[in-house]
Amino acid sequence: MYQALYRKWRPRTFDEVSGQSHVTEILRTQCRDGRVAHAYLFCGTRGTGKTSVAKILAKAVNCESPVDGNPCNRCPACREIDAGLSTDVLEIDAASNNGVDDIRALREEVVYPPSVLKKRVYIIDEVHMLTNEAFNALLKTLEEPPEYILFILATTELSQLPATIVSRCLRFDFNRLSEEVIAERLRFVAGQEGISLGEGAPELLARLADGAMRDGLSILEACTAGVGETNAVTAEVVRDRLGIADADRLLAFYRACAKQDAPGALDLLGEVHRSSKDLSVFLDDLSVLARDLLILRQTAGRVKRSDLRFPAEAAALLEEFPSYFTPETLFWICSLLDETQSRMTRYSTNKKMLLEFAAIRLCDLTLNDSLQALAARVARLEKGFVPPAAAPQESIPPAPQSSPSPTTDDAEPPTVETQADAFGQYAELAEELAGHPDLLPYVRKLTATMEGDKFVILADPFTNRMLQRGSNVQALANAVRAVTGKSYVLLFRDRAPGESGPKPIEEIT
Ligand SMILES: Nc1ncnc2c1ncn2[C@@H]1O[C@H](COP(=O)(O)OP(=O)(O)OP(=O)(O)O)[C@@H](O)[C@H]1O
Ligand SMILES: [Mg+2]
Ligand SMILES: [Zn+2]
Known part of the structure; x- marks a missing residue:
């Protein structure tokens, strides 16, 4: 019969249990010395060995030839318990409907000694799920059970157990495993x-x-x-x-952020998403890499490589972008990602969108409201107020290297595309957007003008709203980049009713 690997390799002696020696050593010696308590409570996270140890304990107290406190796993008692055939070892799943009935039956049974084995063992799993009624019934029996009864309660939610129950058991906490x-x-x-x-x-x-x-x-x-x-x-x-993205993708993502290349960062997220990689794992890895960056930076490299998960990537990023990855920014990145993570777990609906928000913030440190960033901005303001349009270039983040934007000298004044040009652009845009049928009808309704590094989209308010829904903005930004060969910031401007200006494609054809 096929058996899942984790079932097949359930530990069968105390010694075989990994990483819980603070529990198994005590239990083994208690069994060896015949000093077993009448009720145990095993708590701790899922999949760490609670049920396994409960079964080992049930065998150890009944084994006919125990080995230094461990069950032999060969005698009839051990074998019967392992096979789940013993009528003296009862597993009650408190999460199932008949929890209360089981506990009631249990109360009536406990007055009778076990039929075959030395001890009758009740393993009550997920004990926190019992109803109040069942807890009360259990409490009476837990108080003074006959010496041939052993209770083993297991739970992942200690806080949901009444204190009266907890105080009547010998409690063991199972660790998360390293x-x-x-x-x-x-x-x-x-x-x-x-x-x-x-x-x-x-x-x-x-x-x-x-x-x-x-x-x-x-x-x-x-x-x-x-x-x-x-x-x-x-x-x-x-x-x-x-579906875990590899370290190259993490590196590329942080590179895009450090270069303030939002379209690039969004593209990358789209790619990770499309290749059906799990975005929460990607986010996890981004956090770990941010932590590595912080540690590497703060210890000036005097940290064991084995203490870092992405030592090579972190070192490369620090060397390439020392002024982006300042300690303050790194702390901010860590908390931003942490916040994104907890939102993702709470409302797991749109992982991609949450990550996109984070990416956009990572690409624009002016959205960073840390004290250091604020101080830097105040300092800039103190130097004298400069109207944003004429702002000196050095205050603008470096342009992405892959698609340099014009420098001050050759910056052209904002241009309005002629209709013929616009027509050409639209045709190409439409081609680029062929995979996005929901976008196409709206693209035909817009007019675009390029102003410096901005791609201004002028359309009626409804069209603008539709263009900005879901992943449309990203698709549009990608298409614009593919057509123009440059990374533009998309700006959506509502066209006032009756406003003149270039006509949208729809009105030309
Ligand atoms: N400490 C451990 N050492 C070795 N294997 C373990 C350990 N913990 C869990 N396992 C493996 O995981 C499987 C499940 O463990 P077990 O049922 O004991 O977990 P649990 O703590 O009772 O989890 P849950 O809270 O979900 O009931 C076991 O069959 C075994 O293969
Ligand atoms: Mg269990
Ligand atoms: Zn045995």
Whole structure:
């Protein structure tokens, strides 16, 4: 029968449990010395070994030939419990509907000794889900159970348990597992299963497991599907399977931000999104890289490379853009990304849009309201008020290198396209936008003029609104760039009723 990897590799002795020795050592000695409590409470995040340890404990107290407190896993008692056939080891899932009934039945049963085994063990999983009624029923039994009864309660939500229950149990907290511990177990399981893990793969999987061993094993299993005969899971396979963008994309994204190239940054997000990479993982990685940048900068490089996740990328960015990645800006970037992350988890509806907002802010440090940025702006103002149109060039962020915009000397005065030019532009724009049928009808209604580095779109208010919906702005910006070969800032201006000026394409044809 097919069995999921994480089930197949459920630890079967205390010693086999990874990373929870503060729990398993005590339990093992208690079992060895016959000093087992009557009720245990296991709490901690999901997939860290609570149910596994509960089963090991149930076997250990009933095992006919325990080994230094560990169950032997060979005697009839161990085997029966492992197979889930013992009538003396009962697993109650408090999250299911019959939780209350089960607890009621339990109250009536506890007066009878176990039928076969030494102890009757009740494992109550997700115990925080019990109703008040069930808690009360349980409380009575927990108070003074007969010595042949053992309760093991497990929960991920300690705070939802009544204090009366908690205080009657011996409590153990299961830790989130470290990446090293998970990677090590994954290496072991992979070895046993004949899966070869490529360089960096166990570490990457462990990182994605986010503290939960079950997740690590599930992800490993998902990655083995389809790798064929070789049975080789490389870091690249993991990235591909889970849709994680590689470090080059992270680097390119921060480069675009540092160059204030918003269209470029948005393009990149679109690309990551289209290749169905998970944007929340991308965001996660951006945060980690920002942290690496901060640490690298603040320690002046005196940090172990192994303490950083993207040492090469961070070093490259710091060298290329020292004035963008100041400590203040980095702190700001970290908190901006953090805020974006928590919004993403709370309202997971439009990840892409949230990331786009963040990207736009990262590309324009004047949107940075940190004290340092404000001070810099005040200083600039103190030098004398300069009308924005005539602002000196050095106060304008460096233009993206890929598409240089005109410098002061050869900057042309704002031009209004002739209708013929406009017509040509529209035709090309329309071609570029062929993949966006919802945009096309509106494009025919607009007039565009180029003013310096701005692409001003003049249209009726409704058209303007439609052009700015969803991902339209980005598509439009991409198309404009493709047609003109330059990165323009899009400006949408409403055409007043009866306003003259260049006619939209619709009125020409
Ligand atoms: N500490 C661990 N050491 C080794 N394997 C583990 C550990 N924790 C979890 N696992 C693996 O994950 C699987 C699930 O673990 P388990 O059911 O014990 O987690 P749990 O803490 O009860 O999770 P949940 O809160 O979701 O019920 C196990 O079958 C095992 O393969
Ligand atoms: Mg469990
Ligand atoms: Zn045994």
